[in-house]
Amino acid sequence: MATDFKSIPIIDISPLVAKFRDPDMAQDPTVCEVVKELDRACREAGFFYVKGHGIPDSLIKEVKSLTHKFFDLPYEEKLKIKMTAAAGYRGYQRLGENITKGIPDMHEAIDCYREIKAGMYGDLGKPMEGCNQWPLDPPNFKQLMEEYIGLCTDLSRKILRGIALALAGSVDALEGEIAGDAFWVLRIIGYPGVSSAEGQDLTGNDIGCGAHTDYGLLTLVNQDDGITALQVRNLSGEWISAPPIPGTFVCNIGDMLKIWSNGLYDSTLHRVINNYPKYRVCIAYFYEPNFDAAVEPLEICIKRSGGIRKAGKAVYGEHLVGKVQTNFV
Numbered sequence: 001m002a003t004d005f006k007s008i009p010i011i012d013i014s015p016l017v018a019k020f021r022d023p024d025m026a027q028d029p030t031v032c033e034v035v036k037e038l039d040r041a042c043r044e045a046g047f048f049y050v051k052g053h054g055i056p057d058s059l060i061k062e063v064k065s066l067t068h069k070f071f072d073l074p075y076e077e078k079l080k081i082k083m084t085a086a087a088g089y090r091g092y093q094r095l096g097e098n099i100t101k102g103i104p105d106m107h108e109a110i111d112c113y114r115e116i117k118a119g120m121y122g123d124l125g126k127p128m129e130g131c132n133q134w135p136l137d138p139p140n141f142k143q144l145m146e147e148y149i150g151l152c153t154d155l156s157r158k159i160l161r162g163i164a165l166a167l168a169g170s171v172d173a174l175e176g177e178i179a180g181d182a183f184w185v186l187r188i189i190g191y192p193g194v195s196s197a198e199g200q201d202l203t204g205n206d207i208g209c210g211a212h213t214d215y216g217l218l219t220l221v222n223q224d225d226g227i228t229a230l231q232v233r234n235l236s237g238e239w240i241s242a243p244p245i246p247g248t249f250v251c252n253i254g255d256m257l258k259i260w261s262n263g264l265y266d267s268t269l270h271r272v273i274n275n276y277p278k279y280r281v282c283i284a285y286f287y288e289p290n291f292d293a294a295v296e297p298l299e300i301c302i303k304r305s306g307g308i309r310k311a312g313k314a315v316y317g318e319h320l321v322g323k324v325q326t327n328f329v
């Protein structure tokens with residue numbers, strides 16, 4: 001459960017990264033220290049920054065710079081990869097097309113999902129079937145994003161080994177049936193600055209993305225430098241800022257990890273408000289369970305919660321499809 005945290009901790013995960021392939025990593029004292037810090041952050045806030053993650057800073061920056069270039073293009077150009085239900089909800093959505101709790105969000109985005117081939121998950125997967133729609137301009141966009149997705153997938157797996165150690169006492173508890181064939185989502189997002197959104201009165205009250213939780217296991221947020229816009233809700237309802245810290249990712253727990261941990265970890269509510277005059281981009285990578293995974297509370301987590309089971313079984317793909325089908329106007 002979240003607490004009244006006032007700030008979001010920064011965790012140096014380099015021991016987890018270094019010992020990833022070490023069969024005895026669970027006995028390593030530096031790994032154990034990171035596991036403790038992760039566990040504490042997940043219990044208290046459901047949010048933390050990671051440094052020492054090993055993804056090159058040049059790539060993290062390049063991803064943001066190409067994202068700016070794409071959103072700078074004329075609307076007609078962006079529409080060439082328009083998101084539709086027929087395209088498996090993959091592609092470009094205009095400003096206000098995504099809705100959160102019934103209210104249009106002041107962001108535009110490209111949504112990408114791991115490929116689902118026809119028939120792969122039967123009726124469960126049908127709505128999301130398809131390949132991603134990548135823009136031809138800027139050149140190299142697809143290649144760069146795919147490289148980035150690969151590295152984010154590897155990194156998430158490393159962090160989840162730490163979390164699996166904390167919750168289940170074994171490094172691979174979140175692999176196999178739960179996430180051995182992990183699904184992923186990438187949202188490439190742009191939030192106009194306060195004065196540039198057309199027809200807005202400069203009150204700066206427009207919500208870039210309304211309060212929500214993420215759907216899967218773990219999110220890696222790569223946000224623009226110099227703009228504080230992401231806010232995280234603590235137990236008493238205060239919004240705590242998560243300012244960009246160069247060289248880090250903001251990480252947060254998703255709904256499926258909340259279920260698996262029997263609520264020991266919460267998928268914390270968060271929102272985005274860009275009150276700056278500058279256009280802000282964010283690339284959010286979501287590491288999710290296997291598309292057809294049935295996720296339920298882990299026995300040991302139920303024991304640690306006084307023997308009370310706090311959630312039933314949820315099939316990840318159903319949860320995602322339910323969200324996606326109600327997220328758009």
Ligand SMILES: N=C(N)NCCCC[C@H](N)C(=O)O
Binds near residue numbers: 213
């Ligand atoms: N794949 C993820 N987690 N996307 C987060 C989007 C949150 C906004 C969405 N309209 C909603 O209400 O969920």
Ligand SMILES: O=C(O)CCC(=O)C(=O)O
Binds near residue numbers: 221230270284
């Ligand atoms: O823009 C951000 O900083 C976070 C975006 C987010 O929360 C999401 O896409 O789920």
Ligand SMILES: [Fe+2]
Binds near residue numbers: 212214270
């Ligand atoms: Fe989010």
